[in-house]
Amino acid sequence: MNNPLKYFIPSLLMLFAFSAFSQGDKWWNEYHYFGSKSTNKSSLWGSFDYQLKSNRLSNKILNEAIFDGRIMKETADQFSSENSNSTTYLSGGIMGDLWFRTNRKGAWNFLFGFGANDMLYSSLKTGLGQIYLNGNGPYEDQELQLGPSRLNYLSYQSLGFGLEYTNEKFTWGVSTQLIKTSRYQELRMNSSTFYTAPNGAYLDTSLDFEYYSSASSQPKSSAWYGTGASVNTYFVYQNKPDGAMLSVQLSDVGFTTFKGVNGYAITKDSLFSGVEINNILELDDALQTNADLDSIEAILGLTTSHNSRSIALPGRLRIDFVHPINEKLSLAISARQALFLGLPEFRLGMNFIASRFIAFEPHLSFAGFSRFDYGLAVSSNPADFLQIIIKYDLIESQLNASNSTSQALYLGGQLLF
């Protein structure tokens, strides 16, 4: 009789398919949470990873922005006390994929999978964020630094094929993905300042930025605004079957090309002291002729473009070290870095296998796009063919949103056969 789980589980795994998860994660996750390494089985694994991380934006701000759709003034005011000259990191979005690994005789196996990535990475001058959240009113007679700031947002889907080589000590895999990009936004702001004179007598700006965006009229699933390719590769080393494991992954290294993106650029120092009126007793005519949008754009020196563009994907480097302490305890130390953006992030987790069916892993992480975070992972191996992992990093955002700055939720699982 067919096990109904065998039908249900693939469907469930599909739920996980639309987040980012590298097939390289399979090996250290399986070893750390379940103490196993299923090299002699085919597998179908998928993951869903939601994260929202910042070093300065509180979970209260993030929750209100994402879930409420409105950031309250009192919440935004908390951000106004930050040092405008500092850097605010923010990354967020969802990632996921679904991969199938064959089980062939010999060392080589094939990998097939697809995934989706909908992520934003930014490194902003805090002043830019403050102006966005609070306006310039609280910063009267202050010069706010707006740059250098960078923001990159991509939403893309991929279809991949790869090869994996396995022997007693190491596993090496590589896959290549064809990418369909459905959304793109990028902000590059060089050194820029914004000064508001007392009582708003004038605004003195020095702006140097470029902003690019693709179209957004079509839904993400069907939109195909850019085409690209990427490569994932991973290397897993384990000297002996029950020894420590080292996993190194390089993911989403590639590019995407757009036929045409909308570009906006300003490189100009401007002093704005209001619409000039020749005769205040003929106010109406003067405001009509001087205050339209074209005039303001002309004052700011805005230039627009629509050209083709190729960009690099936000690749990631990840190193995981799993050290099994005993049959029930396993220590995992991880480091990961988004390529060319942000700071490295470190993670420490101690997995306790309470029983075959459940294991708990308290963990903490720091740096990266965040500060210091903690959470709890729960994993289960309810059947020989099924492994499920849930990493719950929402505790802080639920218990102390005003004083915490990050949140994440990871769902992963694998079907073995």
Added chain:
Amino acid sequence: MIIKFLNNRNHIVSLLLLVLILSSCRREFERPTLENEILTPILTTKLTINEIVPDSLRNTANDGFVSLVYRNSLYSAALSSFQELETREFNQTAKLQSLALSPRSAIRSISLGQVAEAEGGVIGQLIINSNGNTSPIPPLANLSYGPLAVDGSAFFETVTLDSGYMDVTIENQFPSDLSNINFEIRNENDNSLVGSEVFSLVPANDIQTKSIDLAGKTVDGNLLGNILNFNVDGTGGNPVLIDTNDQIIVTITVRDMKVNSATAIFPAQDVISLEDTNAMENVGDLKLTKATAKTGFVTVRVVSTVEDTMFFNYFIPEGKKNDVPFEINERINPAPVGGSITKEFNFPVDGYTFDLTGFPIINHYNAFYSELTGRIDSTGRLVNLSLDDSLLVYVKLSQFVPEYVEGYLGNNSISIGPEAVSLELFKNFKAGSIDFEEVKISIGVNNGNGVPFNVDLQSLEALNTKTNEQVAINLTGIDNPLIIQEASDIFSPWENTWQLDETSGNLNDALNIFPNRLSVAMNVTSNPANDSFNLTQFAVDSNKLDAFADIEVPLSFIADRLKLSDTSSFDPRSIKKPEGILDGVFYLTIENTFPLHATIEMEFIDGNDNPLETAIFDEQITAGSQSRASTSTLEWAFNREQLNRILKSSAIVFNIEANTESLSEYSKIYSDQGISLTLSSRFNYLFDNE
């Protein structure tokens, strides 16, 4: 295994369904609603005395000291000579003055052979047999011949003549004298005698002519001539060459016919010719020698009984436009038999200049000379005309409004007022007091026409109709009446001003009520000397007699709670997306070099002048000076309700209460003084993503 898995259609459907569902779950991130505090400048402007007082109302001395100058019209009118004039209706019934017919001739002859044959007998036979030979011709008496038919029907059927002649010419080719020739001519139709003549002797080979007077006679187109008696005197026995073809030739010529009536083919001829000197009416005591029409018509109405096409020409030789005289050439169709035909023509005379001296007939005024000519053309048709036929012509110059006149333009006197005229100078002054160090008021007159006037200024009052205050201005210091001379030409008006005495006058008091009206009463008399022999005067309808009051006020004054008000239209649509503004503060930052303290409020009003919201700023603008600008920042806080009211307004009334720095010393205004003003605002703005 995966192939086996996918071989099941149910599995495929489940997978695809999940893909679709999950695709739609990845929602688009939308920008959150945010409340920002925005601090921004809105507008900036500079106001100097140049923007507050236009050039036309301002004098600036070399040192920059500013005076207000204002000219207020008191009276302006053109001369009454530009009212509509008209001529009497020139009408003339003209009968056909003359009708003429062309002279016509007819020739008849009798040969010797025919005479011999008519005589008959031996003598007749003898003459016939002697043809070609010489032979004496015996006397033959009491011969007669006729009738000789004379056919002029190709030229007339019948004609009754006032005068005319029928010449009968007898040419004797016989070799013998003829005597006692008795000739008559009769109308064939009724055998009435037209005329007769007796030729006592026509020698051989001679021509004799006699004329029959046709005055009062009716002559038909078909006539019969008879030689009632003639004698051949013979050759006295002398043989002569006998040629039976020798003839007596009778030529009948009708000439110099003045027709009374006729059915005839008339030659082309003028049948009416009239000259007239046409007098203008409704001119009063004007003596116009020339006038150029601004508008007007020559109306010609013609009634004709002439049964032929009449061509008429109406000509005013001294009515010219671009040196081309006024001339009408028209035609009127033949009248029906026994009836008449009427036609009317209108010809505009705009731009024509008429010599109104009556030249070339007379040398007078208010009259112009014209000619009327009626003519028939030769059509080659028989037409019935008589001197009873008439052409009635009515000619009138109507709706004539001159734009330029010359001559003597009349002695007229009109009383004006008391009549109030608007005074705009203080329209923005609402209350308070202002004491000017000096006030000058002059009365001026500009005369653009070549006519002298007297203006007797009886009273001049300053009125404020809002506060019901009035001050009668003391008119000492000016002449009474004011003697106004004529302009030298239409481009060079005569102008003069008379200044009121400011020391004994009450000019400051008059201005201190901030009058919005000046009430004036005066008598204006043209040609006060009544020199009606002066025909050199001129007037143009666009040139007027203007009386005005010139007010000059150097801006050296003491102002005490002087309230000024001015209104500017305002379109709240110039505020883009105001729905996001929650509340805020307006800041007015002012740098002031005027020597005035002031408070300011902005009243927002709707289209019916109802006040909706008033922005009262908390501080006052401090006084500055030419050398030092004072800086003031005024604030006004507003909430959403107040902003909503402002957004319904259509105008802003700026109310300012100003005081000079000192209430005992005069403060002066210079052209380089002014205020720089920046309006900015701090407001909470909701960027709403909904």
